[in-house]
Amino acid sequence: MHLLQVCNVGQIVGGTAACAWSITRAFPDAKHSVAFLSRVEGVTQNAFQPHETHHWSHCTSKAIQQINPDLVILHNVSSENASLWSGAFTIQYVHSAGRRLPADQTIYCSRWLAEQCRAESKSVVWQGVPRPPQPAQPRRKIPGRLRIGRICTPSARKWPDCLPAFYTPLASQHPHVDWDFVGCPPAMQPALYSACQGRATFLHAAWLARSHVWEWDALLYHHPTLTESFGRTLAEAARAGCIPIVDARGGFIEQLDVIGGRSCRTALDFSNAITDFADPESRLRLSKSVQQLANEQFSLSAFRKRLGSLILNLAQCGCD
Secondary structure, three states: OEEEEEEOOOOOOOHHHHHHHHHHHHOOOOEEEEEEOOOOOHHHHHHHOOOEEEEOOOOOHHHHHHHOOOEEEEEOOEOOOOOOOOOOEEEEEEOOOOOEOOOOEEEEOOHHHHHHOOOOHHHEOOOOOOOOOOOOOOOOOOOOOEEEEEEOOOOHHHOOOOHHHHHHHHHHHOOOEEEEEEOOOHHHHHHHHHHOOOOEEEEOOOHHHHHHHHHOOEEEEOOOOOOOOOOHHHHHHHHOOOEEEEEOOHHHHHHHHHHOOEEEOOHHHHHHHHHHOOOHHHHHHHHHHHHHHHHHHHOHHHHHHHHHHHHHHHHHHHHO
């Protein structure tokens, strides 16, 4: 099978390209081509090796036909100035709401997103995520201290101005916590450093930055206005045994329902969650449980079963 994926962005640290990468790894027995509708960064090309990558200005039937795939998977491809080739089955994998190009089958990355788009729950296919790479030089754990991190795309949209005010009381209430921020824009770093009373470390956002989750006791994510449709970073962190403490919204809730962790609605909820994880033995038990369940639900092999079943059904319907 020759599988072509078309992504709306060419940045591997974003959700859609990362999902496309997971598909190439979940189906190693297929031939893969990946096209991006924005500039393809070098790190993205390297991550997708040895598979072919292309940069298209638009998704057109002519461009698809030149690659001649058996199956096309679109990732958030808009219906504007786009067309499909009739010679291949097409799946539109929706990662956020918007006007998407109609396909033979449309699927959604979470139940929450399907509801937002007024689609049926049976059209939901949860993503698979890789087991994060181990850090090359892991930092030494200090007895009696916790390390809690936030990892996010390095854009102002993902790092709202209210974050320093959110972390100020948490840092005061939990002086035994050290804070890591991966992807924080430079302009916000001084304010967050001050809010965390100097116990903050800022780390560069990169494809391999996911290795830091192995060093964290918990992943803490809060955004007052932006709801994550799925939240790959939660699943990846959980696969490393990093306990999620996140907003009680969007795709986060679905993941917590199956792997555990803590969903929070208020600043007090976040603070109480940190307090509850203070005991080392109970924290270790929860970490192992979260990791085991995340490996079962969000591994690439589990993803292959979910998506492979849909592809098989689509092929059978076409044959009929």
